[in-house]
Amino acid sequence: MKQFKILLLLGALLGFAGMTGCAATGGAKQQEKVVYHVNDSADAKGAMRNAMNHLNASPDAKLVFVTHSKGVDFLFEGAADKDGNPYNVNVEQLQAKGVQFDVCANTLTSRKLDKSKLLPGMVIVPSGVAEVAKLQAFEGYVYIKP
Known part of the structure; x- marks a missing residue:
């Protein structure tokens, strides 16, 4: 159960990091x-x-x-x-x-x-x-x- 929570937290962090990467470019096309x-x-x-x-x-x-x-x-x-x-x-x-x-x-x-x-x-x-x-x-x- 503890491993599942760690994986869930890691997935959420990676997802958030991906969203902030998009926000940093303003969604602008490179x-x-x-x-x-x-x-x-x-x-x-x-x-x-x-x-x-x-x-x-x-x-x-x-x-x-x-x-x-x-x-x-x-x-x-x-x-x-x-x-x-x-x-x-x-x-x-x-x-x-x-x-x-x-x-x-x-x-x-x-x-x-x-x-x-x-x-x-x-x-x-x-x-x-x-x-x-x-x-x-x-x-x-x-x-x-x-």
Whole structure:
């Protein structure tokens, strides 16, 4: 009988804790935050299509593309896919919807790429992989690898 009372009390406390957690946010919907990890520009076209579909389904979602290695190539002026379609059109459409594009400084340095040739609005981060980790660990972003 004593164990039953302890379990009942524990259940009540956990239930109360859950209710106060909801009250703390005021029942407000939290923003969906997603990091799209691109380390090969061959995946960029599909990744941007996924992001556009994502925003069509969740218009208030906060999306960040983090690029490094060969994944930065589509973010340079004049870059085009294998069919000759320029990437900047889709990048600009996504930026207009609030999508951020992060570019790895380590990649720019190691590959001797000129950051002045990046499309407008790119955010240079010290390390692409560290940025992916930071967004997940400290800022609550969900990870997607297209």
